[in-house]
Amino acid sequence: MVWVIPIGIVVFLFLAGIRIVRPTHRGLIERFGKYNRFASPGFNWVLPGIERMIQVNITEQMVDAQPQEIITNDNLNAKVDAQVYYKVKADEECVKSSQYNVYNYQWQIVNLARTTLRNIIGTLTLKSANSERDKINGELLSTLAKETGSWGMEIVRTELKEIDPPKDVQETMNKVVKAENEKVAALDFANAMEREADGQKRAEIKKAEGIRQAKILAAEGEAEAIRLVNDAADKYFIGNAQILRKLEMVEKALKNNAKIVIPSNCELVNVIGEMAGVLPIKKPGNE
Numbered sequence: 001m002v003w004v005i006p007i008g009i010v011v012f013l014f015l016a017g018i019r020i021v022r023p024t025h026r027g028l029i030e031r032f033g034k035y036n037r038f039a040s041p042g043f044n045w046v047l048p049g050i051e052r053m054i055q056v057n058i059t060e061q062m063v064d065a066q067p068q069e070i071i072t073n074d075n076l077n078a079k080v081d082a083q084v085y086y087k088v089k090a091d092e093e094c095v096k097s098s099q100y101n102v103y104n105y106q107w108q109i110v111n112l113a114r115t116t117l118r119n120i121i122g123t124l125t126l127k128s129a130n131s132e133r134d135k136i137n138g139e140l141l142s143t144l145a146k147e148t149g150s151w152g153m154e155i156v157r158t159e160l161k162e163i164d165p166p167k168d169v170q171e172t173m174n175k176v177v178k179a180e181n182e183k184v185a186a187l188d189f190a191n192a193m194e195r196e197a198d199g200q201k202r203a204e205i206k207k208a209e210g211i212r213q214a215k216i217l218a219a220e221g222e223a224e225a226i227r228l229v230n231d232a233a234d235k236y237f238i239g240n241a242q243i244l245r246k247l248e249m250v251e252k253a254l255k256n257n258a259k260i261v262i263p264s265n266c267e268l269v270n271v272i273g274e275m276a277g278v279l280p281i282k283k284p285g286n287e
Helices: 004-016 092-100 105-121 126-131 133-147 167-236 241-253 268-275
Strands: 018-021 025-031 034-039 042-045 051-057 061-064 068-071 077-088 153-164
Touching: 004 018, 018 025, 018 051, 025 092, 034 051, 034 092, 051 092, 061 105, 068 105, 077 092, 077 105, 077 133, 105 133, 105 153, 126 133, 126 153, 133 153
Parallel strands: none
Antiparallel strands: 018 042, 025 034, 025 051, 061 077, 068 077, 077 153
């Protein structure tokens, strides 16, 4: 039974020294306060009371740089806030650097970001700061990456949350924007009315052109008809101008649907002659 106690102590020490490292972390094992070895994800064991493990998160994390008042180059107080996304690199040297080269890297990143924003935005006007957000993000990212290079960090990206001017300046800017929008709307309306007027003008011109063309065609048709009549007269009524005149007079007489009674013993040519005010043509042998 004497051997039970030592076995119990060994079992207790074994269980007390078990450390499980998740895939999202890496571990640093120290012995008597000095770095001893690197702990990968999975099962790890340390000597209780002699060794201890520091687990470091290697996933991407975000810290808020916290809002601050920054004086711009045009002497306006702008409220600026930003976010920084970072992660500790997973290799042993970087994990060691994050613990042994810097004290509380999250707090350090926040203060470094705030200082860098003051330096960048202090050289810009409020208007340019709002219009050049990508440039500010790029400079902030570059500076943080450079300064944290020895901390085993990777600065993934930076994002400006807000650049807010003082309340009175904001109200003035809103009025200016409103006036610009109203000006643009008025110009759009004027352009639309001008286009509508141009469209109506072109439609009237086309309509007038159509009427003009129709009159020209009608005149040309009438002229062609007269020409055909003249040609027919020249061809079929040579030396018989009086007969042609008679036919024209009959045409005018019958224009208003006048009714004419023709005797049964008369020929149409004689009737036409009488209507025209000339003697009828007599048949040969009826003299």
